[in-house]
Amino acid sequence: MKRNTISKKRALAGWMFVLPWFIGLLVFFIQPTAKFLIFSFFDFQMSQTGGYDLLPLENGAFGNYINAWLSDSEYPVAFADAFKTFLYEVPIIVFFSLFVAILLNQDFKGRALMRTIFFLPIILTSGALSLVISRGVGAIAMGVDTSSSTIFDVSLLTELLMNSGISQKIVSAVTGVIASVADLIWDSGVQILIFLIGLLSIPETYYEVARVEGATGWESFWKITFPVICPFIFANMVYTFITACMGINNGVIDYVLVVATENFDYSFASAMMWMYFVAMLVIIGGIFAIFRKMLFNSK
Amino acid sequence: MxxxxxxxxxxxxxxxxxxxxxxxxxxxxxxxxxxxxxxxxxxxxxxxxxxxxxxxxxDVTVVWIPKHFTLENYKKIIFEMGMATPLLNTVIISALSTVAQIFIAALTGYGFARFKFKGSMVLFVFVVITIMMPAQMINIPNYLNMRNLDFFGIIELIIGKPSPINLVNTPFAFIVPALFGQGFMAGLFILIFRMLFQGMPVEFEEAATIDGCGYFGTYMRVMLPNSKTALIICSIFSLVWYWSDYYGPYVFLTSIRTLSVYLMDFFNIVNQYLPSAFKGNVYYTIPLQQAACVFSILPLLVMFLLSQKFFRQGLERSGIVG
The missing domain is CATH 1.20.5 (Single alpha-helices involved in coiled-coils or other helix-helix interfaces)
Structure with missing residues (x-):
């Protein structure tokens, strides 16, 4: 009986801790999301007064959804591309950033300086600045194609290699690899730090004990580091997935935003977005199911 | 032998x-x-x-180090092209939102990490969903929402007309959602804090409870101080993201200009400022633009160098050793 009251009290305390967030969820997330869903079944028109009208669609409530697949040429292609992105980009970024985070967590001279440098991509790649950099200010000046998406400029290297008499094919292969590695480094800045938070939370004494007991580095990685890092792998997969598939660099999102903000076809954009969103939610659900055991073995 | x-x-x-x-x-x-x-x-x-x-x-011979080192570009963008006001706006918006956001995210993360209650699983799924939804998509319904901010119609019920609270075009359009755990990337922070608190030894809290701390007291006095490193790293993330977000300011602010919006509009601004002979001339605009870029991230770089101490000392093994 007494046990019951304690668990009730704990449940109430739990609710109190999440209450501000829960109110916010209802007001600033569920409410607009529901509106956003309703828009997709109508023809959304902004009115002059600042309000909006919802007009019925010509071909039924699901007209926007059907049009996205049948009469839109770009959407299906972009949709398929997004899956490709998911399948190779996300695992590569997560593994790469785990590797770099482990390197940064080892003891060596200049570690503090290195950690400082590895924090920089977060500042440089977020928002407006990355657009300014990646739209290639340098490229404008040099008269090179401005649409290149890499922050790291390989044009100088290309020139150098071409001048030293290496064939065009090899040069473009080499610079292609370098450019994609450079992109990989820029894309994994946040992930490296999330892993670093996890690695820093492991007490040094655990490793000392393992060493005294005769464990190799390989063994202590799997027995000590990996279990702690597992939830962080989940967080990073979710984060990488979202920046890759839900960020403005993604083909679908980019297209949807163009439709919404430049063509002002907000309800059509909403319908396209919902289908994509549900597909992505299924994938996240899959990742979640894999990591569920590790996440919910709470004490 | x-x-x-x-x-x-x-x-x-x-x-x-x-x-x-x-x-x-x-x-x-x-x-x-x-x-x-x-x-x-x-x-x-x-x-x-x-x-x-x-x-x-x-000059083609200048590759990296300028021959005529000049601060002229910085003087121009700050004093003549008015980059100081956007800086102030950005500092206010991102600092206040970050403080609110991290406080609530840690609170919520702790709630999910240590307490089991009915529906906690479902709510946690919603945390992940909030991370997934691109902010750009719900910005327009949210804009309509914030123009007459109401909590489930309660305010309208009391005063009998649509809520007069208008957050649009004020810094509160960012601060208030952050205060209710719906700021920029709030879900990710909740996820991180949840993991962090779950990984901490339960003995800390048990000791605090035995010493007579309530749930909230335990959280404030034991758990928060022990997660200082994570709090600082997450605050830096949050600050940087608010600092450089340009989509939100485009939607919610019309007369207040932030640094990121300034950078996006830079070519229009510089063309207004340059004498007509130099308009659109990359040789004048690019050094100015690069100066504006450096100026816009300078406070972040400084803050970031100051916070290095916390990374160097690691977690200081947060009470586990001592």
Whole structure:
């Protein structure tokens, strides 16, 4: 009986801790999301007064959804591309950033300086600045194609290699690899730090004990580091997935935003977005199911 | 004899061990230096450009270090092109939102990590969903929402007309959602804090409870101080993201200009400022633009260098050792 009251009290305390967030969820997330869903079944028109009208669609409530697949040429292609992105980009970024985070967590001279440098991509790649950099200010000046998406400029290297008499094919292969590695480094800045938070939370004494007991580095990685890092792998997969598939660099999102903000076809954009969103939610659900055991073995 | 053999094999192992260690440290250094080069390249490029005069820009022999070192570009963007006001706006918006956001995210993360209650699983799924939904998509319904901010119609019920609270075009359009755990990337922070608190030994809280702390007291006095490093790292993330977000300011602010919006509009602004002969001339605009870029991230870089101390000392093993 007494046990019951304690668990009730704990449940109430739990609710109190999440209450501000829960109110916010209802007001600033569920409410607009529901509106956003309703828009997709109508023809959304902004009115002059600042309000909006919802007009019925010509071909039924699901007209926007059907049009996205049948009469839109770009959407299906972009949709398929997004899956490709998911399948190779996300695992590569997560593994790469785990590797770099482990390197940064080892003891060596200049570690503090290195950690400082590895924090920089977060500042440089977020928002407006990355657009300014990646739209290639340098490229404008040099008269090179401005649409290149890499922050790291390989044009100088290309020139150098071409001048030293290496064939065009090899040069473009080499610079292609370098450019994609450079992109990989820029894309994994946040992930490296999330892993670093996890690695820093492991007490040094655990490793000392393992060493005294005769464990190799390989063994202590799997027995000590990996279990702690597992939830962080989940967080990073979710984060990488979202920046890759839900960020403005993604083909679908980019297209949807163009439709919404430049063509002002907000309800059509909403319908396209919902289908994509549900597909992505299924994938996240899959990742979640894999990591569920590790996440919910709470004490 | 036997003893000797053992000693021999032991020294063999240690030779290989040290050789392997030396090779590894060289490989590691090479690898890290390569990555560091890629990261530093655009920053160095920006710095180099921003200190150049127009003459240096024309000069092919100037590759990295300007011959005529000048602060002229910075003076122009700050004093003549009005970049100081956007800086102030950005500082206010991102600092206040970050404080609110991190406080609530840690609170919520703790609630999910340590308490089991009905529906906690469902709510946690919603945390993940909030991370997934691109902010750009719900910005328009949210805009309509914030123009007459109401909590489930309660305010309308009391005063009998649509809520007069208008957050649009004020910094509160960012601060209030952050205060209710719906700021920029709030879900991710909740996820991180949840994991962090779950990984902490329960003994801390048990000790605090025995000493007579309530749930909230335990959280404030034991759990928060012990997660200082994570709090600081997450605050930096949050600050940087608010700082450089340009989509939100475009939607919610019309008369307040933030640094990111300033940077996006830079070519229009610079064309208004330049005399007509130089309009659209890259040789004048690019050094200015690079100076604006450096200026816009300078406070972040400074803050970030100051916070290095916390990374260096790691977690200081947060009470586990001492």
């Amino acid at each position: 036997e003893n000797n053999q053992i000693r021999n094999s032991a020294s063999d192992i240690s030779v290989f061990y040290y050789l392997g260690k030396a090779v590894w440290s060289i490989v590691r250094a090479f690898f890290l230096i390569c990555i560091a080069f890629v990261i530093l390249y655009p920053l160095v490029y920006m710095l180099s450009m921003s200190f150049r005069s127009a003459a240096d820009f024309y």
